[in-house]
Every structure is written in structure tokens, then in C-alpha cells.
Amino acid sequence: MKNYYGKAKEFDMDLSIIHSLISITPERPWGLNIANYLFLTGISAANFIFANFYFIFKQDKIKNIAFLALIISFIFLMVAPLNLIDDLTQPGRIFNVFLYGWENFFTSPMKWGVLLLIFFLIVIFFEIYLAYQVFFKNQSKKQKMLFYFGVLGFILAFGIEFYTAYLIAILNSFVFLHTPLMPLLFLASAFVSGIGMLILITQLYLKFFTDEKLNISLFSILVKFLAFFAMLDIILRIFWFSFLLVFNTDDRFVAKIFFQKEGFLIVFIDMGLCLLLPLII
DSSP, X not given: OHHHHHHHHHHHHHHHHHHHHHHOOOXXXXXXXXXXXXXXXXXXXXXXXXXXXXXXXXXXXXXXXXXXXXXXXXXXXXXXXXXXXHHTXXXXXXXXXXXXXXXXXXXXXXXXXXXXXXHHHHHHHHHHHHHHHHHHSOOGGGHHHHHHHHHHHHHHHHHHHHHHHHHHHTOTTOGXXXXXXXXXXXXXXXXXXXXXXXXXXXXXXXXXXXXXXXXXXXXXXXXXXXXXXXXXXXXXXXXXXXXXXXXXXXXXXXXXXXXXXXXXXXXXXXXXXXXXXXXXX
């Protein structure tokens, strides 16, 4: 009898070892493709939200730039998923995202993102069409439909940023990112990059494709948006880093090691060059 139980236990151990071995996958750190995806979706969401300050809230001061912001939002959202496909190394794997894993939908932020990206792209497309009809064809009857698509897209734009932040914040391998501030950080950073890109593209458009000059009052509004969200981003990061390094006893030591290695990149490049310098300018 003892021999039987001993063999059964040994057999269970062998199964456990085999299960562990087949569960091991090659290490695949998130690199430049993922960073580009986050950057481009942030620009898209921020420009869509900014454009709909006119289409929803009727802020006439940004009327002349609202349609351009929609175009930027659509183009950048079209390009963003190409980074994810490239990161797969085998593009055909993209079909697996749509074919498998839906039974885990409620616990998989990546699955939330699949639907959000698809619906958001569709909404932007139809809003561009409706805005074109209203702006350039003077079809005022489509104004109400434009408003409804704006509200729906407004919600989806926030959803894009919040789901992405949630996905990053729950990474088990990187305790440095475990903070409930992450959705607000992503939203603030999206507006900094989005409004910055809108200013740059607007200036290029006026310089090379038209004889018009940049409206000073409109430029002032864009700059104020950029400055506000840059300041908000800096404040949120100060709270995040201070709580993590001073009060969070569980992750404090890991965070200190990370700051010792990457402190220059975080403080001087990220917060200084990318946030504080534009704010000063």
C-alpha cells in the first residue's frame, strides 16, 4: 500500500513538473512598438475630445480647428494598431485576438481594448462624415446626429485612455506602475502629446497648404490647454513618486532601485525636457 501511494505521489509530482515546463513562455518585454501604440492612441483620443468641445459644447473659439482635430484623431488611430501587429512578429496572429479568449472577456483588459478601438474608429469615421456635411455642405439637419456621435465618441475616447491605463497598472511584473493615479496620468499625458501634435500640424498646414495665418486667439487657447495638462501631469507624477518612495513600504525598495538606474530618464528627460520645458515655453 505504501509503495502504491509513493508511486502515485511521484506521478503527481511528475505531472506538476511537466505542467510547469509547458507553461513557460519566452520572455517578451514590451518595447518601442507598445510605447508607440500608447503614444498614438493618446494623441487620437485627446484630439477627438478637443474637437468635441465644439461639436458637443459649442465652444466657437475652436470651431476653425475642430475638423482638423478630427482628421488627426482618425489618422493616428488608424496607425496605432500597426505597432501591435508588428510586435506580434507574425502578423497572422492578429486573427487569434478575434477568434479566441472571449470567455475571459470580463477579466481581460486587452479584450476590452479590442472592442473599444474598433467602435472608436467607426465613430470617428462617421463623425468626420457628418462634420463634413455640416461644415462644407451646410446640411444643418445632420447637426443633431453629429452631436450624438460626438457624445458616444467622447465616452469611448475616455474609455480608450482608462482601459490602457488599467492594463498597464495591473502588470504583476512592474510594481512601479501599481497606482490608482494611472488613468489620470494617461489622460493628462494624452492631452500634452495630443495638443502638442495639433499645434505642430496646424502650423505645418498653414505654412505649406494655405496662405492663412494662425489665429492668435486660437493659438493662445491651444497653448493654455497644453500648459494646463503639462502642469497637471507634473503634479500627478510628484504625488505618485512621493507616495511610492516614501509611504509605500511594500514597493518602496524596488522603486528606489529603479530610480537609481532610471532616475535621469524619469526626472530630467521625461519630467524636465518633455513636460517642464514646454510649460515654460
